[in-house]
Amino acid sequence: MTSSTSCVRPSAIRPGDLVAYARGEADTKAQRHVESCPFCRAEAEAIAALEGGLTRVLYRRSCPPTLTLAEYAIDALPPTERQRAAAHLVECPLCLAESRDAARYVEEVDREEQVTAFGLFAGVRRLFAQPWQREAGLAGVRGSESGESTTYTIEDTSLTIGVQRASRGRGFVISGLLQEELGASTGSPIVLYQAEQLVRSEVIDDLGSFSFENIAAGNYRLELVRPGGVVVIDGITAA
Amino acid sequence: MSSLPAQEVCRRCREETARYRRGEVHDDRYCFDTFRRAIVDRADICWEALLDIFAERVEAWCRIARKDPHCDVEELVAVTWQRFLHAFTPERLAKADGTKSVLKYLKLCAWSVVADAGRAETWELSLDREIGDADGTPITLGQRLADPGPLPYETVADADAAAELWRLINGCLKNEAERELMRLTLELGLKSREIQAQRPDLFRTTDDVYKMTRNVSDRLRRSPELRIWLDSNRG
Numbered sequence: 001m002t003s004s005t006s007c008v009r010p011s012a013i014r015p016g017d018l019v020a021y022a023r024g025e026a027d028t029k030a031q032r033h034v035e036s037c038p039f040c041r042a043e044a045e046a047i048a049a050l051e052g053g054l055t056r057v058l059y060r061r062s063c064p065p066t067l068t069l070a071e072y073a074i075d076a077l078p079p080t081e082r083q084r085a086a087a088h089l090v091e092c093p094l095c096l097a098e099s100r101d102a103a104r105y106v107e108e109v110d111r112e113e114q115v116t117a118f119g120l121f122a123g124v125r126r127l128f129a130q131p132w133q134r135e136a137g138l139a140g141v142r143g144s145e146s147g148e149s150t151t152y153t154i155e156d157t158s159l160t161i162g163v164q165r166a167s168r169g170r171g172f173v174i175s176g177l178l179q180e181e182l183g184a185s186t187g188s189p190i191v192l193y194q195a196e197q198l199v200r201s202e203v204i205d206d207l208g209s210f211s212f213e214n215i216a217a218g219n220y221r222l223e224l225v226r227p228g229g230v231v232v233i234d235g236i237t238a239a
Numbered sequence: 240m241s242s243l244p245a246q247e248v249c250r251r252c253r254e255e256t257a258r259y260r261r262g263e264v265h266d267d268r269y270c271f272d273t274f275r276r277a278i279v280d281r282a283d284i285c286w287e288a289l290l291d292i293f294a295e296r297v298e299a300w301c302r303i304a305r306k307d308p309h310c311d312v313e314e315l316v317a318v319t320w321q322r323f324l325h326a327f328t329p330e331r332l333a334k335a336d337g338t339k340s341v342l343k344y345l346k347l348c349a350w351s352v353v354a355d356a357g358r359a360e361t362w363e364l365s366l367d368r369e370i371g372d373a374d375g376t377p378i379t380l381g382q383r384l385a386d387p388g389p390l391p392y393e394t395v396a397d398a399d400a401a402a403e404l405w406r407l408i409n410g411c412l413k414n415e416a417e418r419e420l421m422r423l424t425l426e427l428g429l430k431s432r433e434i435q436a437q438r439p440d441l442f443r444t445t446d447d448v449y450k451m452t453r454n455v456s457d458r459l460r461r462s463p464e465l466r467i468w469l470d471s472n473r474g
Contacts, residue, residue, distance in 0.1 A: 016449020019456065025431055025445075047456050051424065053469050054404065054459075058425040059362055061401045066351035066358070067326060074347070093437060094427055098354055105304050105350045112303065 008037045022048035063095050064088055066102075073102035111189055112201065154231050161222070163238050172215045172238035176222070178208035190224040240272050248272050249288035256292050270338040279329045290320060293345070300346050304353035315352050323348040361428065400472065407465045411458040416441045420451055 007013065017030040021044040026034065034040045064072075064085055071077045072085045089096045149162035161176040174192065178185055186206040192199040192215070199220065202210050215238055222233040240248070251269035258265035270292075277285035297319055301312040323345050335341050367379055408425075412418050419441060423434045431448040442448045459465055 014446075015453055016446050019449045019452045020431065023431060046460065047453075050456060050460060050469075054408070054425045055428055057401055057404050057472070059428055060358055061398075061426055063426075066354035067322065067347060069354070070347040070351050074343075076347075092427065093429075093433075098357075101354070102347070102350050106346065109300055109303055109346055112299070 005039065007039045009033065013037075013040060018044045019047055022051065060094070062088070063092060066098060069095055069099045070102040070106075073099050074106055112198075152233055154226065157226075159224075159231075159233065161233065161236060163236065166214060170214065172217065173211060173213050174215055174220065174222075174236060174238060175211040176209065178204065180208055184208070185224075185226075188225050190222060193221045193223065194218055240268060243272075245276055245282050245284045248276065249285060252288060253292050267338050271335075271341065274338065274341050275332060278324075278327060278332050286324075293342070296342075297345065297349055300349035301353055304350045305356075315349070315356065318352045319345070319349045322352055404468060407462065407468055408459065411462050411465070412455065417451060417455050420448065421455065424452065 012033040013030060017026060018034065018040060020026040021030055021034045021040075034044055068077065068081065068085055072082060072089075075082075077085060085099075089099060149160050151158050151160045158179045159176055160179070161174065164173050164175075165171075166173050176190075185204045185208060188204045189201050190204055190210050191201040192212050199215070200212055202212060204210050204224070217238050220236040220238065222236060224231050224233075243251075248269055251266075252273040255265045255267070255269050273285045273288060273292075276282040277289055294316070297316050298312050301315040301319065302308050302310060305312065305315070326348065327341070327344050331344070332341070335344075408421060409418065412421065419438060420434065423429045423437060429437065431445045431452075434448050435442045435445045442451070
Protein backbone atom coordinates (compact mmCIF):
# COMPACT_ATOMS: atom_id res chain seq x y z
CA MET A 1 0.00 0.00 0.00
CA THR A 2 1.35 3.39 -1.04
CA SER A 3 0.60 5.79 1.78
CA SER A 4 0.23 9.52 2.00
CA THR A 5 -0.28 12.00 4.83
CA SER A 6 -3.35 13.75 3.44
CA CYS A 7 -6.19 13.47 0.96
CA VAL A 8 -5.29 14.46 -2.62
CA ARG A 9 -8.67 16.20 -3.14
CA PRO A 10 -10.63 16.83 0.08
CA SER A 11 -13.51 18.54 -1.75
CA ALA A 12 -14.27 15.29 -3.55
CA ILE A 13 -15.21 13.41 -0.43
CA ARG A 14 -17.79 13.78 2.36
CA PRO A 15 -17.16 12.88 6.01
CA GLY A 16 -19.05 9.57 5.86
CA ASP A 17 -17.75 8.40 2.48
CA LEU A 18 -14.79 6.50 3.88
CA VAL A 19 -17.06 4.47 6.17
CA ALA A 20 -19.36 3.80 3.21
CA TYR A 21 -16.37 2.65 1.16
CA ALA A 22 -15.04 0.50 4.01
CA ARG A 23 -18.41 -1.24 4.16
CA GLY A 24 -18.67 -1.69 0.40
CA GLU A 25 -21.57 0.78 0.25
CA ALA A 26 -19.97 3.83 -1.39
CA ASP A 27 -21.44 5.50 -4.46
CA THR A 28 -19.44 5.59 -7.69
CA LYS A 29 -18.06 9.09 -7.12
CA ALA A 30 -16.73 8.29 -3.66
CA GLN A 31 -15.45 4.94 -4.87
CA ARG A 32 -13.47 6.58 -7.70
CA HIS A 33 -11.96 9.09 -5.34
CA VAL A 34 -10.94 6.55 -2.68
CA GLU A 35 -9.38 4.31 -5.29
CA SER A 36 -7.32 7.17 -6.65
CA CYS A 37 -6.29 8.65 -3.28
CA PRO A 38 -3.71 6.64 -1.32
CA PHE A 39 -4.53 8.48 1.93
CA CYS A 40 -8.28 7.84 1.74
CA ARG A 41 -7.73 4.26 0.65
CA ALA A 42 -5.50 3.63 3.66
CA GLU A 43 -8.04 5.31 5.94
CA ALA A 44 -10.92 3.22 4.56
CA GLU A 45 -8.86 0.07 4.92
CA ALA A 46 -8.07 0.96 8.54
CA ILE A 47 -11.76 1.54 9.28
CA ALA A 48 -12.70 -1.78 7.67
CA ALA A 49 -9.97 -3.64 9.52
CA LEU A 50 -11.01 -2.12 12.84
CA GLU A 51 -14.68 -3.00 12.32
CA GLY A 52 -13.74 -6.45 11.11
CA GLY A 53 -11.43 -7.07 14.07
CA LEU A 54 -14.06 -6.01 16.59
CA THR A 55 -16.89 -7.83 14.83
CA ARG A 56 -14.79 -10.98 14.82
CA VAL A 57 -15.03 -11.06 18.61
CA LEU A 58 -18.47 -9.56 19.11
CA TYR A 59 -20.60 -10.86 16.22
CA ARG A 60 -23.86 -12.39 17.56
CA ARG A 61 -22.16 -12.52 20.95
CA SER A 62 -25.22 -11.55 22.95
CA CYS A 63 -27.65 -13.49 20.75
CA PRO A 64 -29.23 -16.58 22.31
CA PRO A 65 -28.18 -19.96 20.86
CA THR A 66 -30.25 -20.95 17.86
CA LEU A 67 -31.68 -23.91 19.77
CA THR A 68 -33.09 -21.48 22.34
CA LEU A 69 -34.71 -19.51 19.51
CA ALA A 70 -36.22 -22.72 18.16
CA GLU A 71 -37.58 -23.61 21.60
CA TYR A 72 -38.95 -20.08 21.88
CA ALA A 73 -40.68 -20.50 18.53
CA ILE A 74 -42.62 -23.53 19.74
CA ASP A 75 -43.21 -22.07 23.21
CA ALA A 76 -41.06 -24.71 24.89
CA LEU A 77 -38.93 -22.44 27.08
CA PRO A 78 -39.42 -22.07 30.83
CA PRO A 79 -41.01 -18.68 31.70
CA THR A 80 -37.81 -16.91 32.79
CA GLU A 81 -35.86 -17.97 29.73
CA ARG A 82 -38.81 -17.14 27.52
CA GLN A 83 -38.97 -13.64 28.94
CA ARG A 84 -35.23 -13.18 28.40
CA ALA A 85 -35.47 -14.42 24.82
CA ALA A 86 -38.47 -12.17 24.12
CA ALA A 87 -36.59 -9.14 25.45
CA HIS A 88 -33.70 -9.93 23.12
CA LEU A 89 -35.98 -10.41 20.11
CA VAL A 90 -37.38 -6.93 20.57
CA GLU A 91 -33.98 -5.41 19.85
CA CYS A 92 -32.41 -7.99 17.54
CA PRO A 93 -33.87 -8.17 14.03
CA LEU A 94 -31.61 -11.10 13.15
CA CYS A 95 -32.82 -13.30 15.99
CA LEU A 96 -36.39 -12.22 15.33
CA ALA A 97 -36.04 -13.36 11.72
CA GLU A 98 -34.42 -16.62 12.84
CA SER A 99 -37.15 -17.26 15.37
CA ARG A 100 -39.82 -16.69 12.73
CA ASP A 101 -37.94 -19.00 10.39
CA ALA A 102 -37.93 -21.67 13.13
CA ALA A 103 -41.70 -21.32 13.53
CA ARG A 104 -42.21 -21.60 9.77
CA TYR A 105 -39.89 -24.62 9.66
CA VAL A 106 -41.80 -26.43 12.41
CA GLU A 107 -45.04 -25.73 10.57
CA GLU A 108 -43.59 -27.00 7.31
CA VAL A 109 -42.08 -30.12 8.84
CA ASP A 110 -45.35 -30.88 10.59
CA ARG A 111 -47.15 -30.53 7.28
CA GLU A 112 -44.61 -32.81 5.59
CA GLU A 113 -45.07 -35.26 8.45
CA GLN A 114 -48.78 -35.20 7.85
CA VAL A 115 -48.33 -36.02 4.23
CA THR A 116 -45.72 -38.73 4.45
CA ALA A 117 -46.69 -42.11 5.69
CA PHE A 118 -44.03 -41.78 8.37
CA GLY A 119 -45.87 -39.05 10.20
CA LEU A 120 -49.25 -38.37 11.64
CA PHE A 121 -51.03 -40.58 9.15
CA ALA A 122 -49.92 -43.62 11.07
CA GLY A 123 -52.91 -45.79 11.73
CA VAL A 124 -55.22 -43.54 9.74
CA ARG A 125 -57.74 -45.24 7.47
CA ARG A 126 -56.77 -45.18 3.80
CA LEU A 127 -59.66 -44.72 1.38
CA PHE A 128 -59.07 -45.68 -2.23
CA ALA A 129 -60.97 -43.35 -4.52
CA GLN A 130 -62.82 -45.00 -7.39
CA PRO A 131 -62.82 -43.52 -10.93
CA TRP A 132 -66.36 -42.63 -11.81
CA GLN A 133 -66.36 -40.56 -14.97
CA ARG A 134 -63.86 -39.57 -17.64
CA GLU A 135 -64.31 -36.61 -19.95
CA ALA A 136 -62.37 -34.23 -22.19
CA GLY A 137 -61.47 -30.82 -20.77
CA LEU A 138 -61.83 -29.82 -17.15
CA ALA A 139 -63.98 -26.82 -16.43
CA GLY A 140 -63.26 -25.00 -13.20
CA VAL A 141 -59.97 -26.70 -12.42
CA ARG A 142 -57.01 -24.38 -11.84
CA GLY A 143 -54.73 -24.24 -14.88
CA SER A 144 -56.85 -26.60 -16.94
CA GLU A 145 -57.55 -25.83 -20.57
CA SER A 146 -57.29 -29.11 -22.38
CA GLY A 147 -56.58 -32.77 -21.81
CA GLU A 148 -58.61 -35.44 -20.12
CA SER A 149 -60.17 -35.39 -16.71
CA THR A 150 -61.32 -38.12 -14.41
CA THR A 151 -63.80 -37.74 -11.61
CA TYR A 152 -63.35 -39.94 -8.56
CA THR A 153 -65.87 -40.62 -5.86
CA ILE A 154 -64.79 -40.37 -2.26
CA GLU A 155 -67.63 -41.43 -0.02
CA ASP A 156 -70.03 -38.47 -0.22
CA THR A 157 -67.86 -36.10 -2.29
CA SER A 158 -66.09 -36.22 -5.62
CA LEU A 159 -62.74 -35.10 -6.92
CA THR A 160 -62.02 -34.26 -10.53
CA ILE A 161 -58.43 -34.56 -11.66
CA GLY A 162 -56.98 -33.43 -14.95
CA VAL A 163 -53.57 -33.96 -16.51
CA GLN A 164 -52.46 -31.53 -19.19
CA ARG A 165 -49.28 -30.69 -20.99
CA ALA A 166 -47.89 -27.45 -19.59
CA SER A 167 -48.62 -24.56 -21.94
CA ARG A 168 -45.31 -22.93 -21.00
CA GLY A 169 -42.15 -24.69 -19.93
CA ARG A 170 -41.79 -28.43 -19.86
CA GLY A 171 -43.72 -31.31 -18.42
CA PHE A 172 -47.30 -31.61 -17.28
CA VAL A 173 -49.77 -29.99 -14.96
CA ILE A 174 -51.82 -32.16 -12.66
CA SER A 175 -54.72 -30.19 -11.28
CA GLY A 176 -57.90 -30.98 -9.47
CA LEU A 177 -61.11 -29.72 -7.95
CA LEU A 178 -62.98 -31.07 -4.95
CA GLN A 179 -66.76 -30.88 -5.23
CA GLU A 180 -67.72 -29.98 -1.70
CA GLU A 181 -68.90 -27.12 0.44
CA LEU A 182 -66.83 -24.05 -0.43
CA GLY A 183 -63.79 -23.71 1.83
CA ALA A 184 -64.31 -27.05 3.58
CA SER A 185 -60.79 -28.25 2.72
CA THR A 186 -58.97 -24.92 2.49
CA GLY A 187 -55.35 -25.39 3.56
CA SER A 188 -55.53 -29.20 3.64
CA PRO A 189 -52.38 -30.82 2.28
CA ILE A 190 -52.48 -32.82 -0.92
CA VAL A 191 -49.44 -34.86 -1.89
CA LEU A 192 -48.16 -36.23 -5.15
CA TYR A 193 -46.15 -39.45 -5.05
CA GLN A 194 -44.30 -41.40 -7.69
CA ALA A 195 -43.94 -45.00 -6.52
CA GLU A 196 -42.94 -44.48 -2.85
CA GLN A 197 -41.23 -41.14 -3.44
CA LEU A 198 -42.90 -37.93 -2.37
CA VAL A 199 -42.75 -35.66 -5.43
CA ARG A 200 -44.37 -32.51 -4.04
CA SER A 201 -46.98 -31.35 -1.60
CA GLU A 202 -49.46 -28.52 -2.10
CA VAL A 203 -52.45 -27.22 -0.22
CA ILE A 204 -56.03 -27.04 -1.37
CA ASP A 205 -57.16 -23.46 -1.98
CA ASP A 206 -60.36 -21.84 -0.80
CA LEU A 207 -62.18 -22.88 -3.98
CA GLY A 208 -61.31 -26.53 -3.38
CA SER A 209 -58.76 -26.70 -6.17
CA PHE A 210 -55.04 -27.51 -6.36
CA SER A 211 -52.36 -27.74 -9.01
CA PHE A 212 -48.97 -29.42 -9.44
CA GLU A 213 -46.93 -27.79 -12.20
CA ASN A 214 -43.83 -28.89 -14.13
CA ILE A 215 -44.44 -32.56 -13.49
CA ALA A 216 -42.37 -35.05 -15.49
CA ALA A 217 -44.03 -37.79 -17.50
CA GLY A 218 -44.82 -40.85 -15.41
CA ASN A 219 -47.32 -42.58 -13.18
CA TYR A 220 -48.40 -40.85 -10.00
CA ARG A 221 -50.50 -41.25 -6.89
CA LEU A 222 -52.26 -38.47 -5.01
CA GLU A 223 -53.07 -38.52 -1.33
CA LEU A 224 -55.19 -36.06 0.56
CA VAL A 225 -56.52 -35.80 4.07
CA ARG A 226 -60.25 -36.08 4.61
CA PRO A 227 -62.08 -36.26 7.90
CA GLY A 228 -62.53 -40.02 7.54
CA GLY A 229 -58.92 -40.82 6.62
CA VAL A 230 -56.40 -40.43 3.84
CA VAL A 231 -57.83 -40.60 0.36
CA VAL A 232 -55.60 -42.34 -2.16
CA ILE A 233 -56.01 -41.71 -5.88
CA ASP A 234 -53.84 -44.13 -7.75
CA GLY A 235 -53.03 -44.56 -11.42
CA ILE A 236 -52.68 -40.94 -12.53
CA THR A 237 -50.67 -40.93 -15.73
CA ALA A 238 -48.86 -37.94 -17.18
CA ALA A 239 -47.98 -38.88 -20.78
CA MET B 240 -39.77 -53.51 28.75
CA SER B 241 -36.65 -52.94 30.87
CA SER B 242 -36.02 -56.70 31.03
CA LEU B 243 -35.71 -56.93 27.23
CA PRO B 244 -32.18 -56.99 25.81
CA ALA B 245 -31.18 -53.74 24.03
CA GLN B 246 -30.89 -55.53 20.70
CA GLU B 247 -34.46 -56.73 20.96
CA VAL B 248 -35.77 -53.25 21.85
CA CYS B 249 -33.91 -51.77 18.88
CA ARG B 250 -35.27 -54.47 16.58
CA ARG B 251 -38.82 -53.74 17.73
CA CYS B 252 -38.23 -49.98 17.38
CA ARG B 253 -37.22 -50.55 13.77
CA GLU B 254 -40.24 -52.75 13.13
CA GLU B 255 -42.69 -50.40 14.77
CA THR B 256 -41.25 -47.44 12.86
CA ALA B 257 -41.76 -49.37 9.62
CA ARG B 258 -45.38 -49.99 10.64
CA TYR B 259 -45.77 -46.30 11.38
CA ARG B 260 -44.41 -45.48 7.92
CA ARG B 261 -46.88 -47.83 6.28
CA GLY B 262 -49.70 -46.15 8.16
CA GLU B 263 -50.41 -49.20 10.30
CA VAL B 264 -51.20 -49.40 13.99
CA HIS B 265 -47.92 -49.36 15.86
CA ASP B 266 -46.51 -49.50 19.37
CA ASP B 267 -44.58 -46.36 20.34
CA ARG B 268 -43.03 -47.81 23.51
CA TYR B 269 -40.11 -49.57 21.82
CA CYS B 270 -38.77 -46.43 20.13
CA PHE B 271 -39.25 -44.42 23.29
CA ASP B 272 -37.34 -47.04 25.25
CA THR B 273 -34.59 -47.08 22.63
CA PHE B 274 -34.26 -43.31 23.14
CA ARG B 275 -34.32 -43.80 26.92
CA ARG B 276 -31.53 -46.37 26.82
CA ALA B 277 -29.48 -44.18 24.47
CA ILE B 278 -29.93 -41.02 26.55
CA VAL B 279 -30.07 -42.29 30.12
CA ASP B 280 -28.03 -45.51 29.93
CA ARG B 281 -25.75 -44.21 27.15
CA ALA B 282 -26.16 -47.53 25.38
CA ASP B 283 -24.12 -47.33 22.17
CA ILE B 284 -26.12 -50.04 20.47
CA CYS B 285 -29.26 -47.95 20.93
CA TRP B 286 -27.58 -44.80 19.61
CA GLU B 287 -26.44 -46.63 16.53
CA ALA B 288 -29.90 -48.03 15.96
CA LEU B 289 -31.49 -44.57 16.30
CA LEU B 290 -28.96 -43.01 13.92
CA ASP B 291 -29.89 -45.61 11.37
CA ILE B 292 -33.66 -45.74 11.90
CA PHE B 293 -34.13 -41.96 11.79
CA ALA B 294 -31.33 -41.14 9.32
CA GLU B 295 -33.69 -40.43 6.46
CA ARG B 296 -35.93 -38.21 8.60
CA VAL B 297 -33.10 -36.10 9.99
CA GLU B 298 -31.73 -35.64 6.48
CA ALA B 299 -35.15 -34.48 5.30
CA TRP B 300 -35.47 -32.04 8.22
CA CYS B 301 -32.05 -30.55 7.47
CA ARG B 302 -33.01 -30.10 3.82
CA ILE B 303 -36.27 -28.40 4.77
CA ALA B 304 -34.43 -26.11 7.18
CA ARG B 305 -31.85 -25.37 4.48
CA LYS B 306 -34.66 -24.71 1.99
CA ASP B 307 -32.76 -26.78 -0.55
CA PRO B 308 -34.08 -30.26 -1.34
CA HIS B 309 -30.84 -31.30 -3.06
CA CYS B 310 -28.14 -29.93 -0.74
CA ASP B 311 -25.50 -32.12 0.88
CA VAL B 312 -26.53 -32.50 4.50
CA GLU B 313 -24.14 -35.19 5.73
CA GLU B 314 -22.26 -32.89 8.09
CA LEU B 315 -25.43 -31.11 9.24
CA VAL B 316 -26.99 -34.45 10.12
CA ALA B 317 -23.94 -35.48 12.15
CA VAL B 318 -23.94 -32.18 14.07
CA THR B 319 -27.71 -32.45 14.61
CA TRP B 320 -27.25 -35.76 16.43
CA GLN B 321 -24.35 -34.35 18.45
CA ARG B 322 -26.45 -31.38 19.50
CA PHE B 323 -29.36 -33.61 20.38
CA LEU B 324 -27.09 -35.85 22.44
CA HIS B 325 -25.80 -32.81 24.30
CA ALA B 326 -29.10 -30.96 24.77
CA PHE B 327 -31.67 -33.71 25.24
CA THR B 328 -30.84 -34.63 28.81
CA PRO B 329 -32.39 -37.41 30.93
CA GLU B 330 -34.39 -34.63 32.67
CA ARG B 331 -35.89 -33.59 29.35
CA LEU B 332 -36.64 -37.19 28.51
CA ALA B 333 -38.48 -37.57 31.82
CA LYS B 334 -40.82 -34.76 30.73
CA ALA B 335 -41.38 -36.20 27.22
CA ASP B 336 -44.68 -37.93 26.68
CA GLY B 337 -43.62 -40.26 23.89
CA THR B 338 -41.42 -40.70 20.83
CA LYS B 339 -43.23 -37.88 19.05
CA SER B 340 -42.08 -35.26 21.54
CA VAL B 341 -38.51 -36.62 21.48
CA LEU B 342 -38.51 -36.39 17.70
CA LYS B 343 -39.90 -32.88 17.93
CA TYR B 344 -36.80 -31.83 19.85
CA LEU B 345 -34.61 -33.61 17.32
CA LYS B 346 -36.30 -31.54 14.62
CA LEU B 347 -35.46 -28.34 16.52
CA CYS B 348 -31.85 -29.48 16.74
CA ALA B 349 -31.78 -29.95 12.95
CA TRP B 350 -33.12 -26.42 12.43
CA SER B 351 -30.67 -24.90 14.90
CA VAL B 352 -27.69 -26.59 13.27
CA VAL B 353 -28.74 -25.23 9.88
CA ALA B 354 -29.34 -21.79 11.41
CA ASP B 355 -25.84 -21.83 12.89
CA ALA B 356 -24.44 -22.70 9.48
CA GLY B 357 -26.34 -19.66 8.15
CA ARG B 358 -24.79 -17.40 10.81
CA ALA B 359 -21.35 -18.71 9.93
CA GLU B 360 -21.90 -18.15 6.23
CA THR B 361 -22.92 -14.53 6.83
CA TRP B 362 -19.64 -13.96 8.67
CA GLU B 363 -17.58 -15.78 6.06
CA LEU B 364 -19.19 -13.77 3.25
CA SER B 365 -18.23 -10.54 4.99
CA LEU B 366 -14.61 -11.69 4.93
CA ASP B 367 -14.61 -11.82 1.13
CA ARG B 368 -15.18 -8.08 0.83
CA GLU B 369 -12.25 -6.15 -0.71
CA ILE B 370 -11.07 -3.44 1.62
CA GLY B 371 -7.85 -2.21 0.07
CA ASP B 372 -4.81 -3.32 -1.85
CA ALA B 373 -1.21 -4.20 -1.30
CA ASP B 374 1.08 -3.18 -4.14
CA GLY B 375 -1.83 -3.16 -6.55
CA THR B 376 -3.17 -6.56 -5.47
CA PRO B 377 -6.64 -6.33 -3.90
CA ILE B 378 -6.89 -7.65 -0.37
CA THR B 379 -10.02 -8.81 1.40
CA LEU B 380 -11.11 -8.25 4.98
CA GLY B 381 -10.31 -11.90 5.67
CA GLN B 382 -6.74 -11.40 4.46
CA ARG B 383 -6.38 -8.16 6.41
CA LEU B 384 -7.37 -9.82 9.68
CA ALA B 385 -4.42 -12.03 10.54
CA ASP B 386 -6.65 -15.03 11.26
CA PRO B 387 -10.34 -14.27 10.85
CA GLY B 388 -11.39 -17.59 12.35
CA PRO B 389 -14.43 -19.51 11.30
CA LEU B 390 -17.18 -18.45 13.69
CA PRO B 391 -16.67 -15.34 15.79
CA TYR B 392 -19.29 -16.20 18.39
CA GLU B 393 -17.92 -19.70 18.86
CA THR B 394 -14.22 -18.95 18.94
CA VAL B 395 -11.95 -19.19 21.93
CA ALA B 396 -12.50 -15.47 22.39
CA ASP B 397 -14.94 -16.25 25.16
CA ALA B 398 -17.55 -14.21 26.95
CA ASP B 399 -14.93 -12.62 29.25
CA ALA B 400 -12.90 -11.42 26.30
CA ALA B 401 -16.02 -9.98 24.70
CA ALA B 402 -16.98 -8.24 27.94
CA GLU B 403 -13.50 -6.76 28.25
CA LEU B 404 -13.65 -5.56 24.65
CA TRP B 405 -17.03 -3.94 25.24
CA ARG B 406 -15.60 -2.19 28.30
CA LEU B 407 -12.83 -0.70 26.17
CA ILE B 408 -15.21 0.29 23.39
CA ASN B 409 -17.68 1.84 25.83
CA GLY B 410 -14.86 3.95 27.23
CA CYS B 411 -14.62 5.63 23.81
CA LEU B 412 -18.35 6.21 23.35
CA LYS B 413 -20.12 9.42 24.29
CA ASN B 414 -23.80 8.59 24.38
CA GLU B 415 -26.51 5.96 23.98
CA ALA B 416 -26.82 6.54 20.23
CA GLU B 417 -23.16 5.65 19.74
CA ARG B 418 -23.54 2.55 21.91
CA GLU B 419 -26.56 1.43 19.88
CA LEU B 420 -24.67 2.12 16.65
CA MET B 421 -21.80 -0.07 17.81
CA ARG B 422 -24.13 -2.84 18.96
CA LEU B 423 -25.91 -2.92 15.61
CA THR B 424 -22.63 -2.73 13.71
CA LEU B 425 -20.38 -5.06 15.67
CA GLU B 426 -22.75 -7.55 17.26
CA LEU B 427 -25.27 -7.81 14.46
CA GLY B 428 -23.11 -6.88 11.48
CA LEU B 429 -25.92 -4.78 9.98
CA LYS B 430 -25.35 -2.69 6.88
CA SER B 431 -25.67 1.08 7.27
CA ARG B 432 -29.11 1.26 5.66
CA GLU B 433 -30.29 -1.58 7.91
CA ILE B 434 -29.04 0.31 10.96
CA GLN B 435 -30.94 3.40 9.83
CA ALA B 436 -34.07 1.33 9.19
CA GLN B 437 -33.74 -0.31 12.59
CA ARG B 438 -33.33 2.98 14.49
CA PRO B 439 -34.82 5.84 12.47
CA ASP B 440 -35.26 7.65 15.79
CA LEU B 441 -31.46 7.89 16.10
CA PHE B 442 -30.46 8.11 12.43
CA ARG B 443 -32.60 10.17 10.09
CA THR B 444 -30.57 9.13 7.04
CA THR B 445 -27.91 6.57 6.18
CA ASP B 446 -25.50 9.49 6.02
CA ASP B 447 -26.07 10.03 9.74
CA VAL B 448 -24.94 6.45 10.29
CA TYR B 449 -21.79 7.05 8.25
CA LYS B 450 -20.93 10.29 10.03
CA MET B 451 -21.39 8.91 13.52
CA THR B 452 -19.47 5.75 12.62
CA ARG B 453 -16.60 7.87 11.31
CA ASN B 454 -16.41 9.83 14.56
CA VAL B 455 -16.57 6.73 16.73
CA SER B 456 -14.11 4.90 14.52
CA ASP B 457 -11.57 7.76 14.83
CA ARG B 458 -11.88 7.64 18.61
CA LEU B 459 -11.52 3.88 18.75
CA ARG B 460 -8.44 4.00 16.56
CA ARG B 461 -6.86 6.57 18.86
CA SER B 462 -7.48 4.46 21.97
CA PRO B 463 -4.13 2.99 23.09
CA GLU B 464 -5.84 0.44 25.34
CA LEU B 465 -7.96 -0.85 22.47
CA ARG B 466 -4.95 -1.01 20.17
CA ILE B 467 -3.07 -3.09 22.74
CA TRP B 468 -6.09 -5.37 23.18
CA LEU B 469 -6.50 -5.87 19.44
CA ASP B 470 -2.78 -6.52 18.92
CA SER B 471 -2.67 -9.08 21.71
CA ASN B 472 -5.83 -10.86 20.52
CA ARG B 473 -5.00 -10.92 16.81
CA GLY B 474 -5.00 -14.38 15.26
